[in-house]
Every structure is written in C-alpha cells, then in structure tokens.
Amino acid sequence: MNKKVIAILFGGASSEHEISRISASSIIKNISKEKYELILVGITKHGEWFLYTGDVSKIANGEWETDDINKKSASISPDSSIGGLIVYENGKYSIIKLDAVIPALHGKNGEDGTIQGLLKLAKIPFVGCDTFSSAACMDKITTNITLTYAGIKKPKFAFITKNYFNSNKEKCMDYIKKTLPLFPLFVKPSNAGSSVGITKVHSQKDLIKAIETAFLEDNRVLIEEGINGQEVECAVLGNKTPIVSICGEIVPSNEFYDYEAKYISNDSKLYIPAHLDEEISNKIRKIASKAYKIMSCCGLARIDFFVEKDTNEVYLNEVNTFPGFTSISMYPKLFEYTGISYSDLIDKLINLAFERAK
Numbered sequence: 326m327n328k329k330v331i332a333i334l335f336g337g338a339s340s341e342h343e344i345s346r347i348s349a350s351s352i353i354k355n356i357s358k359e360k361y362e363l364i365l366v367g368i369t370k371h372g373e374w375f376l377y378t379g380d381v382s383k384i385a386n387g388e389w390e391t392d393d394i395n396k397k398s399a400s401i402s403p404d405s406s407i408g409g410l411i412v413y414e415n416g417k418y419s420i421i422k423l424d425a426v427i428p429a430l431h432g433k434n435g436e437d438g439t440i441q442g443l444l445k446l447a448k449i450p451f452v453g454c455d456t457f458s459s460a461a462c463m464d465k466i467t468t469n470i471t472l473t474y475a476g477i478k479k480p481k482f483a484f485i486t487k488n489y490f491n492s493n494k495e496k497c498m499d500y501i502k503k504t505l506p507l508f509p510l511f512v513k514p515s516n517a518g519s520s521v522g523i524t525k526v527h528s529q530k531d532l533i534k535a536i537e538t539a540f541l542e543d544n545r546v547l548i549e550e551g552i553n554g555q556e557v558e559c560a561v562l563g564n565k566t567p568i569v570s571i572c573g574e575i576v577p578s579n580e581f582y583d584y585e586a587k588y589i590s591n592d593s594k595l596y597i598p599a600h601l602d603e604e605i606s607n608k609i610r611k612i613a614s615k616a617y618k619i620m621s622c623c624g625l626a627r628i629d630f631f632v633e634k635d636t637n638e639v640y641l642n643e644v645n646t647f648p649g650f651t652s653i654s655m656y657p658k659l660f661e662y663t664g665i666s667y668s669d670l671i672d673k674l675i676n677l678a679f680e681r682a683k
C-alpha cells in the first residue's frame with residue numbers, strides 16, 4: 326500500500342502558537358506511521374514557514390526554530406498545479422506533493438479560515454472545517470447572530486465597532502446599558518482566542534476600560550451577559566452526519582476560564598463525564614449537533630456551553646473549529662471515553678478530509 330503523504334502544520338502566527346506545538350507533537354507521536362508519511366511544516370510566530378526534518382522532540386518546546394541544519398524555507402503554494410509544498414534551498418526549489426494537510430493550528434491565522442483558504446486554492450484535502458465555517462466560528466459576533474437566529478439560546482449580547490465607538494462613546498454606552506442592564510458582563514474581542522482580551526466586568530465604571538482592552542485585539546467587540554453556570558464541552562466529529570461525544574466539564578481555577586486558568590495554572594479541573602443529569606446532557610448534545618450543521622462545520626469542532634446553576638438553562642458559548650488536540654485535551658479525551666482512541670481519531674479525521682474533497 327502506498328503511504329499517503331500528510332503535512333502537519335504547527336505553530337502559527339497566533340497567541341495559541343505554543344499550544345499548537347503541543348497538539349502537533351501529540352498528533353505526530355500517535356498517527357499511524359504504516360499508513361502515512363509525514364511532512365512537518367513549522368510556522369513561526371512572525372509567520373515564517375519552514376520544512377522541519379529534525380528531532381520531533383524539539384517541536385513541543387520550540388527548539389526546532391534554532392535547529393538550523395534541519396529546517397528549510399518552504400511554503401504551500403496556492404497554485405493547484407503544484408499541489409503541495411515548495412522547498413527553497415541555495416537559490417533552487419523543489420516540490421513535495423501532498424495528499425492531505427492537518428492544520429494543527431489554533432486561533433488567528435490557523436483556525437480562522439486563512440490557512441483553509443490557501444489549502445482550498447491549492448486543492449489539497451485538509452482536516453477540519455472549510456474556509457467559511459472556520460471564519461464564521463472564529464468570529465464570535467457572527468456565531469452569536471447566526472445561532473440566535475436559528476433558535477439556539479445564547480447569552481444576551483450587544484456588539485460595537487471601534488470606529489463607531491471612538492466617535493459615539495455615549496451612544497454606545499447607552500445602547501449597552503439598555504441591552505444589558507445587569508452585571509456581570511463579559512467583554513470580548515470578536516476574533517481572538519485563549520481568552521486574550523476578555524474581561525469580566527462587575528460594574529459600569531469598569532466597562533469602558535474592558536472595551537478598550539478588547540479593541541486592542543480586534544476592531545469589533547462583543548458584550549455578553551455573564552452566565553453563572555457550569556462550563557460544559559462537547560466534541561463533534563463528521564461531515565454530513567456528525568457524531569457527538571458525551572459531555573465534559575471544565576472547572577476553572579480562576580473567576581473565569583482566563584489565559585492563566587487555561588494554560589498556566591494546574592488547578593483547573595476537567596471532568597469526563599460532566600456532572601449533569603442525563604436529560605440535560607442529551608439536550609446539550611442535540612444542540613451541539615444542530616449548531617455544527619448550522620455553522621456548516623465539517624471534520625471536527627468542540628462546542629462549549631454554560632448550564633446556568635439556578636435554572637439549568639443551557640446556553641451555547643462558542644464553537645472551536647480546531648480545538649486543543651494534545652493527548653490530554655478535552656476533544657480527544659471525550660472521544661476516547663466514547664470508545665475512539667487518539668490514533669483512530671486522527672485516522673477518521675484524515676478520512677473525513679478525503680471524503681469531503683471527493
């Protein structure tokens with residue numbers, strides 16, 4: 326059997342660069358070496374691309390970037406007649422044809438439709454959501470509007486643009502006050518990730534500062550009512566007929582699941598299954614499947630919810646199109662519990678990429 330040539334993209338010009346290196350390392354370690362020949366492509370935080378042929382153990386800690394003898398400038402060409410990676414060396418170039426790509430990248434410039442657009446132009450099958458669904462799910466305002474319109478319950482929200490806010494501050498503050506009279510509120514950049522730029526706001530006096538903080542990350546900002554609830558996550562896998570895992574639960578170590586609670590502190594807790602009645606858990610799984618289809622997702626997504634403590638009301642929070650994929654991340658763990666091992670999961674994702682490209 327001919328091995329399929331699969332490129333794994335890691336790193337990326339994103340605030341989630343480091344977590345991508347760990348996701349990619351886990352994928353490289355666990356992917357079937359009988360079925361696939363791997364081409365490793367590292368992208369630095371500045372957006373430089375390299376073919377990396379050195380020791381795989383140098384990927385997770387970032388040492389690959391200084392391993393100069395094992396890296397060569399390389400990039401995927403948007404030219405579909407090339408169908409792969411162009412590698413540059415000593416003023417010459419060579420081409421590596423690719424059967425598929427795993428863009429193991431999180432956040433901006435990876436999970437937001439940019440890489441997906443490039444791969445679509447190149448006509449190379451790739452794992453995960455397409456250009457549109459990646460971009461739409463990355464953008465919290467678009468996700469909120471689309472899902473609310475489709476009848477899926479979201480926390481109440483308002484949104485503003487930077488230009489309008491700068492010249493109409495009072496009007497904006499009035500609009501937010503009218504739409505969202507009660508605190509706490511969450512102020513978020515529409516496009517970001519890893520909780521970067523997000524503030525939980527407890528009173529009117531802190532609102533402007535939180536809005537300005539969010540504007541440092543994006544020109545559009547979302548303001549949401551704060552839900553006092555359990556944080557529940559659900560993994561979805563498939564193209565037209567997706568399967569949904571059981572629910573998992575996050576208990577953040579901080580007041581909310583901020584950057585520190587996600588990546589620095591070891592005190593945030595992850596429970597599989599979530600502490601939920603079966604009825605609510607099934608309701609969440611149904612909503613996850615519906616949201617996945619409405620947002621036109623394919624391949625995979627992790628869909629995050631809040632279950633309000635006093636009322637048991639279910640609110641969808643967000644859709645992550647390339648969720649953390651380390652061997653201890655929620656997405657693979659949820660499917661492991663459902664009976665699909667990490668290696669099988671990678672295999673299924675690659676097959677889904679080929680199926681969609683047909």
Ligand SMILES: Nc1ncnc2c1ncn2[C@@H]1O[C@H](COP(=O)(O)OP(=O)(O)O)[C@@H](O)[C@H]1O
Pocket residue numbers: 480511513517518519520521523549550551552553556577581582583629631642643
């Ligand atoms: N409306 C909300 N109510 C309560 N908590 C929220 C709300 N929005 C966000 N949070 C908290 O902030 C965290 C990060 O927000 P999220 O929208 O998931 O952004 P990111 O894409 O950065 O993960 C959530 O995991 C949760 O802890």
Ligand SMILES: [Mg+2]
Pocket residue numbers: 629643
């Ligand atoms: Mg989140």
